[in-house]
Amino acid sequence: FHTLFMLQVENVKLLDRYTNRKAANGTLYLTATHLIYVDASAEVRKETWILHHHIATVEKLPLTTAGYPLLIHCKNFHVAHFVIGQERDCHEVYTSLLKLSQPVKPEELYAFSYNPKMSKENREIGWKLIDLKVDYQRMGIPNNYWEITDVNKDYEVCNTYPPEIVVPRAANKAVVVGSSRFRSRGRIPVLSYLYKGNNAAICRCSQPLSGFSARCLEDEQMLQAIREANPGSPFMYVVDTRPKLNAMANRAAGKGYENEDNYDNIRFKFIGIENIHVMRNSLQKLLEVCEMKSPSMSDFLTGLENSGWLRHIKAVMDAGVFLAKAVKDEKASVLVHCSDGWDRTAQVCSLASLLLDPFYRTFKGFMVLIEKEWIAMGHKFSHRCGHLDGDPKEVSPVFTQFVECVWQLMQQFPCTFEFNERFLLEIHDHVYSCQFGNFLGTCHKEREDLKICEKTHSLWPFLLQKKQELRNPLYRGFTAYKELQPNTLPFSFQFWCGMYNRFDKGMHPKQCVLDHLLSCMSQKMKLEDNASELENKLPFLDGPLPSEACSLSKVGRAASKTPMLNTPQDYEGEPPPVLSNGTSAGDIDVTSDVDQKYKENLSHHRDLHDLNDAIDVLDSEAKDGKPQHH
Amino acid sequence: MLRSSQPLMGPNRKRCREDEVLLGTVLDEGERGFIIDTRSAQAAKQARMTGGGTEPKSSYPQWRRLHRPLERGRPLQESFIKLVEACNDPLINMDRWLSRLESCRWLSHVKAALSTACLAAQCMDREEASVLVHGAEGTDTTLLVTALAQVILDPSCRTLAGFQGLLEREWIEAGHPFHLRCARSAYSHARLKQEAPLFLLFLDCVWQLSRQFPFSLEFGERLLLTLFDNAYASAYGTFLCNNVKERRVGQEESTHSLWAWLNQPGEKKKYLNPLYSHNALVIWPSVEPQSIQLWQGLFFRWIRSSQYLDEAWAEIQRLVEGN
Numbered sequence: 001f002h003t004l005f006m007l008q009v010e011n012v013k014l015l016d017r018y019t020n021r022k023a024a025n026g027t028l029y030l031t032a033t034h035l036i037y038v039d040a041s042a043e044v045r046k047e048t049w050i051l052h053h054h055i056a057t058v059e060k061l062p063l064t065t066a067g068y069p070l071l072i073h074c075k076n077f078h079v080a081h082f083v084i085g086q087e088r089d090c091h092e093v094y095t096s097l098l099k100l101s102q103p104v105k106p107e108e109l110y111a112f113s114y115n116p117k118m119s120k121e122n123r124e125i126g127w128k129l130i131d132l133k134v135d136y137q138r139m140g141i142p143n144n145y146w147e148i149t150d151v152n153k154d155y156e157v158c159n160t161y162p163p164e165i166v167v168p169r170a171a172n173k174a175v176v177v178g179s180s181r182f183r184s185r186g187r188i189p190v191l192s193y194l195y196k197g198n199n200a201a202i203c204r205c206s207q208p209l210s211g212f213s214a215r216c217l218e219d220e221q222m223l224q225a226i227r228e229a230n231p232g233s234p235f236m237y238v239v240d241t242r243p244k245l246n247a248m249a250n251r252a253a254g255k256g257y258e259n260e261d262n263y264d265n266i267r268f269k270f271i272g273i274e275n276i277h278v279m280r281n282s283l284q285k286l287l288e289v290c291e292m293k294s295p296s297m298s299d300f301l302t303g304l305e306n307s308g309w310l311r312h313i314k315a316v317m318d319a320g321v322f323l324a325k326a327v328k329d330e331k332a333s334v335l336v337h338c339s340d341g342w343d344r345t346a347q348v349c350s351l352a353s354l355l356l357d358p359f360y361r362t363f364k365g366f367m368v369l370i371e372k373e374w375i376a377m378g379h380k381f382s383h384r385c386g387h388l389d390g391d392p393k394e395v396s397p398v399f400t401q402f403v404e405c406v407w408q409l410m411q412q413f414p415c416t417f418e419f420n421e422r423f424l425l426e427i428h429d430h431v432y433s434c435q436f437g438n439f440l441g442t443c444h445k446e447r448e449d450l451k452i453c454e455k456t457h458s459l460w461p462f463l464l465q466k467k468q469e470l471r472n473p474l475y476r477g478f479t480a481y482k483e484l485q486p487n488t489l490p491f492s493f494q495f496w497c498g499m500y501n502r503f504d505k506g507m508h509p510k511q512c513v514l515d516h517l518l519s520c521m522s523q524k525m526k527l528e529d530n531a532s533e534l535e536n537k538l539p540f541l542d543g544p545l546p547s548e549a550c551s552l553s554k555v556g557r558a559a560s561k562t563p564m565l566n567t568p569q570d571y572e573g574e575p576p577p578v579l580s581n582g583t584s585a586g587d588i589d590v591t592s593d594v595d596q597k598y599k600e601n602l603s604h605h606r607d608l609h610d611l612n613d614a615i616d617v618l619d620s621e622a623k624d625g626k627p628q629h630h
Numbered sequence: 631m632l633r634s635s636q637p638l639m640g641p642n643r644k645r646c647r648e649d650e651v652l653l654g655t656v657l658d659e660g661e662r663g664f665i666i667d668t669r670s671a672q673a674a675k676q677a678r679m680t681g682g683g684t685e686p687k688s689s690y691p692q693w694r695r696l697h698r699p700l701e702r703g704r705p706l707q708e709s710f711i712k713l714v715e716a717c718n719d720p721l722i723n724m725d726r727w728l729s730r731l732e733s734c735r736w737l738s739h740v741k742a743a744l745s746t747a748c749l750a751a752q753c754m755d756r757e758e759a760s761v762l763v764h765g766a767e768g769t770d771t772t773l774l775v776t777a778l779a780q781v782i783l784d785p786s787c788r789t790l791a792g793f794q795g796l797l798e799r800e801w802i803e804a805g806h807p808f809h810l811r812c813a814r815s816a817y818s819h820a821r822l823k824q825e826a827p828l829f830l831l832f833l834d835c836v837w838q839l840s841r842q843f844p845f846s847l848e849f850g851e852r853l854l855l856t857l858f859d860n861a862y863a864s865a866y867g868t869f870l871c872n873n874v875k876e877r878r879v880g881q882e883e884s885t886h887s888l889w890a891w892l893n894q895p896g897e898k899k900k901y902l903n904p905l906y907s908h909n910a911l912v913i914w915p916s917v918e919p920q921s922i923q924l925w926q927g928l929f930f931r932w933i934r935s936s937q938y939l940d941e942a943w944a945e946i947q948r949l950v951e952g953n
Contacts, residue, residue: 298738497920508921511845520949520950
C-alpha cells in the first residue's frame with residue numbers, strides 16, 4: 001500500500017452468510033476515503049474495499065465469544081459483518097466510520113479530492129462529452145413548434161431547472177413567467193421528449209397551485225401551446241403520477257391538480273405511484289428479506305410480497321408504458337407531473353423515452369437520458385442518496401427504482417440494450433459514491449455554485465473507458481428494435497438478485513455467461529484484426545507464408561480454448577475437487593453432521609475459488625476508487 | 631447409490647436376514663452408509679401400521695438414517711394445479727401474485743428436491759459413503775432424488791446421450807408409473823388419485839441446474855419441454871405404461887422410440903446447448919430462494935411470447951459459433 005492509513009486494526013474477522021465462526025483473522029485499515037479489509041491468511045491475499053460514502057449505517061452488535069461485532073450496511077446493499085478482537089479497537093473503528101460516512105459540507109465529498117492522473121484538457125473534454133443540445137437537435141429541435149429558450153438563463157423562472165429549457169414556440173415570455181407562478185417551485189411545463197414520428201411530445205412539470213378553485217390564464221395558455229404543437233391530436237393527456245388521494249390532499253395546501261373543466265381538450269389521468277416515504281420503507285423491508293439467513297421459500301416470497309417492492313416497480317413501469325403508448329399509438333402529447341416533478345416524473349419520463357427511442361438504449365444515449373431527465377431537470381440526488389448528513393426523511397430509492405426498471409426491460413429484451421447489467425450497477429454505485437461530480441447537489445444551479453466542472457471529474461468518460469466489460473454481447477444493434485412493449489403482468493417482474501444480493505456470491509449462477517460471450521467477442525475481433533492484417537500483407541509477397549500461416553492457426557487454437565475459461569477448469573486433473581459453492585441443505589428434521597462437515601470444507605476453499613473467478617467477485621469499488629497519495 | 635422401496639417391517643417389527651445381509655455386503659468393514667428416507671420420520675413410523683416401516687438401527691448398524699420429507703401424490707398434483715391456475719389467471723393482481731405463488735408451494739418442492747439430491751450427492755462425494763434412497767414405493771420421490779443426484783455428480787449424465795440414458799435407467803426402467811402419474815395434467819377436473827407431477831418436478835430441478843450452471847448441460851430448455859410434453863401425450867412409446875413388464879407387451883413392435891427420433895442429426899441440434907463445455911466437476915447448486923426461479927419457459931409458455939429470448943439464444947449461438 002502506498003496510501004496513508006488513519007487507522008489499522010489487527011484481529012478482525014469478516015463473516016458472511018456461509019462462514020461459521022472459524023473465519024480467518026485479517027487486518028482492517030481506514031483511509032481518508034475507504035475501509036479496506038485484508039485477509040492474508042490463505043495463499044492468495046483477499047481484499048475487501050468499502051467506500052466511506054457508501055456506508056449507510058454502522059452498528060455495534062452485542063458481544064459474542066468471537067469478539068466485538070460491527071455491522072455495516074452500505075447504500076449499494078453490501079452488508080459487511082466484522083468481528084473485532086478488542087473492544088477499544090471496535091469502538092475506535094465505529095466512531096471513525098460514523099464521522100467518515102457522514103460528511104457535513106459538500107467540499108468534504110470525495111469528488112473534490114479524487115485525483116486520477118489526467119490533464120486539465122482531458123478533464124474538461126470529459127465534461128463536454130454529453131451535450132443536451134445535440135439530443136434536442138436529434139429530435140429536430142428547434143423546429144416550427146418547439147424552441148430552446150434561455151428565459152431561465154439566470155434561474156429567474158425556476159431555480160431548479162437548467163438555464164436552457166425547451167418550450168412551445170407559441171408560449172411567449174409572459175406565458176412562461178405566468179405559468180411559473182402557478183406551478184410548485186416554478187417548475188413549468190417543459191419538453192422532455194419529442195417523438196419525431198408524429199409530433200407527439202412528452203412534457204413535464206410540477207403540480208399546479210390550484211387549490212380548490214384557483215386558475216391561471218398563462219398556465220392554461222401554456223398547456224394549450226403544448227397541445228397545439230401537436231396538430232395531429234385533438235387532445236392531450238395530463239398525467240398525475242400520484243395516487244388520487246394524495247393529490248386531493250394537496251389541494252388543501254393550495255396545490256393539487258389540473259381541473260379538466262379549466263383546460264381545453266385535456267384528458268386528465270391519475271397513475272398512482274406511491275411517495276418517497278413509502279418507497280423508502282418498501283426498500284427497507286426488501287433488504288430485510290435479502291438479509292434473512294437460510295429462509296424458506298415461503299419466508300422469502302411472503303417477505304418479498306409484504307415489502308411491496310415489485311408492486312412499486314410495476315407501478316413505475318406501467319406509467320412509462322402508458323406514456324409511450326399515448327405518444328406512439330394515440331399520437332397524443334402527454335404532460336406529466338407528481339408533486340414537485342423531480343421524482344416520479346423523472347422516473348416516468350425517462351422510462352417512456354427509453355421505451356420509445358432506441359438511441360437511449362445505447363451507451364451514449366443512456367448517459368444523455370440521465371443527464372437530461374435526472375441531472376439537468378433537478379432530481380435532488382444529494383438528498384435522495386444521503387450524500388451529506390441531512391434529513392433522513394428526504395432519502396429515497398427513486399433513482400434505484402428507475403435503474404431497476406431498466407434491468408427488468410433487459411430481462412424481457414436481452415438483445416435490445418447496448419450495455420449490460422454491470423453498466424447499470426456501476427452507475428448506481430457512483431450515484432452514491434460521490435467520486436464524480438455529476439450527481440452532487442440537487443440541481444444545475446447548485447452544481448454551478450459548487451464549480452463542479454472545474455473541480456471534479458465526470459463519470460461518463462470513466463465508464464466509456466471500460467466499455468468492453470460493460471457492453472451487451474447480445475446487442476443486435478440500433479435498428480433491430482424500435483419501440484418496446486414490455487409485458488407488465490405480475491410474473492414479468494423478477495427479483496433482481498444481482499442488485500439486492502449482489503455481494504452474496506453463492507446465490508448467483510455459478511458460471512458467468514456474460515464474461516464468456518464478451519471473451520468470444522474480443523477473440524473474434526482479434527481474429528478479424530489478424531485476418532485483415534494478413535490480407536493486407538498478401539499482395540506484396542510471392543508464394544506461401546509459412547510463419548504467418550502458423551500464427552493464424554495458433555490464434556485459432558487459442559480461440560477454441562476460450563469457451564473453457566469460464567467453467568471451473570482450474571481443478572482439472574486434480575483429485576475430486578471442491579467447488580466452493582454449497583447448498584444450505586440444512587433441514588429441520590434431523591441434523592446431519594454431513595451438512596456441517598461440508599460447510600467447513602466450503603469455508604476453507606471458498607476464497608481460492610473466488611479469486612480464480614472472473615471480475616464479479618472482487619469488490620468493484622476497490623478497482624475504481626484507489627485514491628492517489630495526497 | 632442404491633434405491634429401493636420401504637422395508638416391510640409392519641407393526642410387529644419383522645426382520646429379514648436376507649435384506650440385512652444384502653445391505654451389509656454393500657459396505658466394507660467399519661464403513662458407514664446413509665439411508666435417505668423421503669418420508670418424514672413421523673410418516674415412516676406410521677407406515678408400520680400398514681405393513682411398511684423403516685430400517686431399525688439395531689438391524690442395520692452400519693447405516694445411518696436421514697429423513698428428508700418430499701411431497702408426492704395428491705398434494706403435489708394440487709400444488710401443480712394451483713400454480714398453473716395462478717399463472718393463467720388474467721386478473722391476477724400484483725398484490726396477490728407472490729402470495730399465490732407461495733401458497734401453491736411448487737417452488738418449495740423444487741427447493742426441497744434439490745436439497746435432498748444435494749444431500750445424497752454430498753454423502754457420496756464428501757463422505758465417500760454409499761447411499762440408499764427410498765420412500766414408500768420407491769417409484770416417485772426415490773427416483774427424483776437418485777436421478778437428480780446423478781446429474782449433480784456425474785458429468786456423463788449431463789451430456790445429451792447420458793441424460794437420455796439416465797431417464798431410461800432411473801425413470802422408465804425403474805418403474806415410475808408414467809401412465810398413472812402423467813394422465814391428465816393440470817387443467818383436468820378429473821383429479822385422478824394416482825396422478826402426480828414428479829417427473830415434471832424433476833425436469834424443473836434440471837432446469838434450475840441449467841440456469842445456475844449454463845455451461846454444464848449439453849442440452850437446453852427445449853429438450854426439457856419436449857420431455858414434459860411427451861410424458862403426458864406422445865407419438866412415441868417411450869413413456870407408455872407404468873413399468874417394463876407392461877411395456878414389454880408389444881412396445882418395440884408397435885411403437886417408435888422417442889430417443890431414436892431425438893437423436894437424428896437434424897433433430898438433435900435443436901436440443902443442444904450452444905454454451906456447453908464439458909465440466910468434469912460436481913455441480914453444487916445454491917438452494918437459497920433467490921437462486922430458485924419459476925420456470926417461465928414452461929409455466930408461461932402459452933401466455934407470453936418467447937420471441938425475444940429466442941432471439942437472444944440465436945445471438946448466443948452466433949457468437950459462440952463465430953469462433
